[in-house]
Amino acid sequence: MVEVTVTPRSSLADRPVRLKVRGLSPSQLVTLRVSLTDERGHRFQSQTFFRADGAGEVDPGLHAALGGSYTGVWPMGPFWFLQPDTLFQRLLKRDVTGSPFLFHLEVFDGLVLATTSPQAQPLASCEAERWFVGPGVQRVPVREGRVRGALFLPPGPGPFPGVIDLFGGAGGLIEFRAGLLASRGFAVLALAFFAYDDLPRNLLQIDLEYFEEAANLLLRHPKVRGPGLGVVGVSKGAEVALAMASFLPQVVATVWINGTAFIHGTPLTYGALHIPAIPYHSERLLFTEMGALDNSAVFGDPRDPAYGASAIPVEKVRGKVLFIVGEADRNFNSKLFAQLAMERLPEGSGRVLSYPGAGHLIEPPCSPLCSISSIRASPYSVLWGGEAQPHAKAQEHSWQEIISFLELHLGAVATTKL
Template sequence: MASLTVSPEISLVDEPVKIQAWGLPSEQVITLRAWLKDEKGQIFHSTAFYKTDMEGKVDLEKSPATGGDFYGVCPMGLFWALKPTIPFLRLVKRDVMGSPFSIHLELYPSLMLNPAPDELPAATNVIERWYVAPGVQRIPIREGRVRGALFLPSGEGPFPGVIDMFGGVGGLLEFRSSLLASRGFASLALAYFAYDDLPSFLGDVDLKYFEEAAQFLCSHPKVSGDGVGVVAICKGAEMALAMATYLPQVAATVCINGTNAVNGNSLTYGDLVLTGIPYYPERILITDIGALSLTNSMDDPRKPEHKDSILPLEKARGPILFLVGDKDQNYNSLFFAREAKSRAEKHGKKDVYLQCYPGAGHLLEPPGSPFCLVSQSPFFPLPLTWGGELLTHCRAQETSWKVLQEFLNRNIKGSRRNKL
């Protein structure tokens, strides 16, 4: 009798799982399928074909997929390859506290390119993938102007503090913060537009808003050390680099596929004004699948007229880590990171680091997040292309998640007696 086992059956999304099929004829082609229903009822699914060994077994840690959505030995491939039934949707967990994603795994004892609705699998399993560990608290934040959600690990603490931000989609995304709290960080998921009573669209950026958020987190009784870390992607990484440059509360910064200058929206901080480098929408490329690539729409910050828009990151108190996918089709992020590192070194700042991941695209997210090449944006009439290749991108997510945590742990721990 065919069996399908998964271990563990309940886990955090950034943890690997072990999948095995057994009780099958030897050297037989089988089909493994995974699917889930997101919070809006949309189906995401993946498929891979395998050949059983002489004992009628398949072990995804050893057995290569012969085809389907990927091939080769890839233990987490069925999770990485989850794709929407309706094109251009992105799988995002919104309610991190309320429920997990329930992923259905199915085994078919033959090659099934498209199982009919009445075709029953020979074995099934359902596993839970959570975005929050037991004991983690979520606290809605409305302090002064600051809006977001604070995630606190279980235990007495105090814990290293991190401000976590996303990019141009706006709103409040919490899944990275909840996972950071599950790994021991007090993480503030910070919104900065299109949420609650914040502006619907991102206009000129007031850095004092982000300073208020940093001061709030620094002063929290469960936050340790003399400063906080910042983790951000895309437009949020631009905000993070500005915070690192000008705010003394920021002890370490991780910029994921961001830029080295202020773009589009000008940035103010008291009397300081950095004018944003204009976007050039006429340079947007339309790909052969009808999606937009925005890489060329951002101008070269090395042009003389843009010199006052470049962020002087050499002023930053703490170290800065750029995590970059070299196949990013949303930002020319590798170029921007190299420019930032070069400037820092010219000014004698030696603690700016660049980690580039070949084959990775723009959306470098925690492990377990499916690869998303293209998705719809609320601010564009056509979907956006993020870039990357499935296996190299998802392997980069596993590696960069570890690098990110090690960097933060190394650089934002300290004595509460020295807290700002």
């Protein structure tokens, strides 16, 4: 009897699992399909072709995929190379505590595509759960003073090292990375800064006092271990994270993912301080053949002396900064910005991890490449860039580096297992 299994069947979304098919005929050609439907009803799936070994088994960690969604030996390939059935959709877990992503796995005889053989009957099937919070992790809504977000606390008395988690120009509150970090033993504040609750609908300026208030709030929590904290930010959130590291002594470990080293689009204020933004040149907008917006040329060259006043004063950084760069990023020239920041950082304060072929949205290794998607702030879908296989490698490697970096500079943590 043919059987397909995932071990463990229930796991954290950033942890590897073992996928195996048994009971096939030796050298039998099969299609392995993995699919899920997200909370908005969008379906994502991978379809990959394998030939069974002499024992009638298929193991993606040992056997090369012959084609389909990917090729080669990728233990997590059927999960990492999901693609949306509808163009320009990003796989994003929104309710991280209420339910897992539920994956449906099916094995078919021969080469079977959903588009050409929708009624094909599988030889075997199973389901697997991928969670974004570990057992005992607590989510606490935050609405104190001006600060809005959600605090994720690991189980146990603590105290735990504190981290602020920031996303970018889409606004709102995105929590999946915070849930995974909390499952690694960090107390994590997923922080919104516009387009959420009673915060401004549009980002008109970066008020650093808001982020200072959030840092102090987190450090006052009885389960948070001070005196310093970490910040993780991507895109606009990376820009904010670097500004926090430059001005706020509370920030001792900063993870910057595909951002800038200059203030862009919206100015930064901090009390009486005002840092002007490099302006947005809408006439430089480009469109791809698929109709997606290419933002890669909309800002001026940061090396132009005219924009010197817009530089984030990273020479004031007192902690450590880890720069994560996708060299195929089509939103910012992230590699250039990381290099410019490194030139001005205090010696020994920064480190760059640069990944050829990786795009803008470098996330934990539970998200397939999203090279184009729609976002709240744009009437058009946006080009993020990246190639599937190098992007997957970048996500796997950088996530472990991020965890190690935070542990090194914030102190050891207790790991939650699922």
